[in-house]
Amino acid sequence: MANYTTNTSMYKLNHTMLRVKDPQASIKYYSENFGMKVINRLDVEEAKFSLYFLAFDSAKAESAGKHWTDRESVLELTHNYGTENDPNYKARFGHICFSVDHLEATCAALETAGVKFQKKLTEGKMRDIAFALDPDGYWVELIGRPSANPEAKETDKETYRFNHTMIRVKDPEKSLLFYQSTLGMSLLRTVENKESKFNLYFLGYRRRGEDGSEVTKEKLADREGLLELTWNYGTESDPNFKYHNGNTDPQGFGHLCISVDSLEDACARFEDLQVNWKKRLTDGRMKTVAFILDPDDYWIEILQNEGLKKSGAGW
Template sequence: MTTDVTKYKLNHSMLRVKDPKRSVEFYEFLGMTLINKIENPDANFDLYFLAFDSPKAVSHGSHWTDREGIVELTHNYGTENDPDYKIANGNTDPRGFGHLAISVDNIQAACQRLEDAGYKFQKKLSDGKMRHIAFALDPDNYWVEIVPQNPLEETENKKETDTSTYRMNHTMIRIKDPEASLTFYKDVLGMDLKRTSENEKNRFNLYFLGYGAPAPEATVNGVNPVADREGLLELTWNYGTEKDPDFKYHDGNAQPQGFGHICIVVDDLDAACARFEEKKVNWKKRLTDGRMKNIAFVLDPDGYWIEVIQNEKLKPRSNW
């Protein structure tokens, strides 16, 4: 029984939502498609899986477990009718999860399209010094970063944007100790470090990890060299947190809740979990725990949950 980490994929990122109708509408406006819905009426929650699925998409037509760059929205029944229910977006205290990021063909037109539709922004292109990124807000005030796939000077006079070319590029979480986190994601989960962005002046570094082919090292004309990818994980480290024994990020699953987990799909679930056991991971849920024998959860060094499921294309296991 063996497992090949080069076949793993960063499948999805899970966010809890208050009103699934409004949230699904937002992500569909971004160009995503509802590719799967899992209803759990006995447990009073439903799961919505959205991904870019046009003929131009990276994983067009693939089974949902054989993709990267999915957004999973979790709706607990009744929250949409509770005036006091509010999601923690991870960017106000307690902090942890940061944002999702969508890369687009024409960032000026993409942002204008969102603004024209009435969606709000945490940061518009014209705000601050960084004129090459924006942050839109989804209906629960989760931050959705908008990044360009093309140099700004090539698109600034063009009014059109094609959502079929968009990518669900990355998910950002904050980490306390980069050495511990990079070791975990590389040695345990089998990811590669695709890109590092050091910001000594502002005292933070960004680390982009993922599966698949290596990425170009250099930024070209202000464009992130991994902007055309899907399924990346961005780790944000603010200098000094690793030296504070009392410092801790919020995992999104303790109250107040918001972000839930990232999920990797593997070639052989039993073999992968046996390998994780050998690596002495911290488990949130082993395969053998509880009633669901087709899902496991490991914990990263900051306590973020990482779901592990079977890639059904490589080895059928569950009737999802």
């Protein structure tokens, strides 16, 4: 019988890690254009890298003032020393998504500021989303969150949400089983695009008071801490097909992170579930984090939520 206690309903999709070429340029981009703040910084000089944790932290933010591990949708920017001087540095990833109060005004302000776009609001068939580009070429999807400021003529950055992170998956059945059964997430909404031959699956940890029904598009836009899985039809049937996980060259996206109520107990549960480990809690010099692999070999960091349990210095 298992001798651990951990409750997946207490877990949070804490952060998404992206590697960046020049941290100062990236921090400036996310702070000036979107209002994010650096809420934590870790310099690991012996390993020659620094970590910058950004979040929406105004009085109107969902997790204002909380410990950085006790939030959803933190953005971790990892800088490996020297990349700022490497002309061949490139990044690869799906996208992150911000929901904003006034989509048209936001896009107009970004254009005025000289931000580059992968897709402007007026381009293509879908006129309710845009994709901005950050300094490394990562896509930042922008969607509307009209409930935040319905009568506004201008945009208010303090109302923005880091809504979701998108990754592509080969086999949706395997991925959905992993994120629901292993990590305890719920499938909140499914969007089928049969004409274009792809589906979108939005997962997250249920909020208090939510039942098991599908969450509306409008309510999802108000959320943080969501994961979007994109499945392109047919990939599951190709034995040679494999997505780039961001941790082999060219490096870009690094990992997702789940913060848990009890780090040791959560890892004991994962051990019982026979997950594929990238790093067990007892491996290596860092004894405060673990990494498991999802069905596509994306890295999932497991981290103690210090807001639920003070476990020493930690990260």
